Amino acid sequence: MICWPVANALAQDEDRYRNEQDFLPADFYRARRAALRELLPDGSCAVLFSAPVRNRSNDVDFPYHQNPDFYYLSGWTEPNSVLVIFKEAQQFNKGALQDILLVPPRDAPKERWTGRRGGKTAARRISGADWVLTTESWDSLQLPLPQQRKVLQLRQEEPRTAGNQDPLELDGLLRSYRTKLDKASISADDFLLKRALTSLRMVKQPEELNLLKRAIAISVDGHLQMMSALEPSMTEYQVEAVGEYVFHDAGAEAVGYPSICGGGENSTIL
Structure with missing residues (x-):
């Protein structure tokens, strides 16, 4: 009886997450990811992280501004998120997938103070990603990095929470990512992806x-x-x-x- 109102409130919030009037449809972001794939080297994947949250004073943060490249490929505006794009579709339990988006899980008590989160449902509707997970799955997600010839990334701004042990905060997500790279014995290229995205974004759709x-x-x-x-x-x-x-x-x-x-x-x- 205690859990039902929370779950019910989260469900009711799905339709009030944001005003969709001026936002682009999921097909736009699918097309942008497809255009990026055309520019990626064979046997490669791109891993992008959301921009860090910036603190203004004590418990007040600056209005959040998403990494423009991350937004360009996903339409997603929340922090502590990860986007993985494969040049060629990769096999997972769900089948052959070309991209994966991981977003923060819903959290009713926190959302009361920090604002609504979209969760998997909104992220799937907005981005059109093949597979949408919460970041709770990031640590255990078996990415096929050893099978990739190249892993591409953007130069990442250091989060304000550097040293934070919360695995769902940006610092924790980055720490887990670096562990994945180490285990795969592969280093990431932080030049090619930015060049490809710059060439795409110069031409407006x-x-x-x-x-x-x-x-x-x-x-x-x-x-x-x-x-x-x-x-x-x-x-x-x-x-x-x-x-x-x-x-x-x-x-x-x-x-x-x-x-x-x-x-x-x-x-x-x-």
């Missing part, structure tokens, strides 16, 4: 262009509203507040960069 056009339209409206609101004695902070209100009111989740508002001798300060 139609879906990306549509999002850029929408963002530009919102930005233009925000700038026009800021100019209309200008009055003598207004502070730069007040002008910024007008613009960012318009951005958010139009549906933007965040600004692409901090607003630059300045007049007089401050007009050249970025």
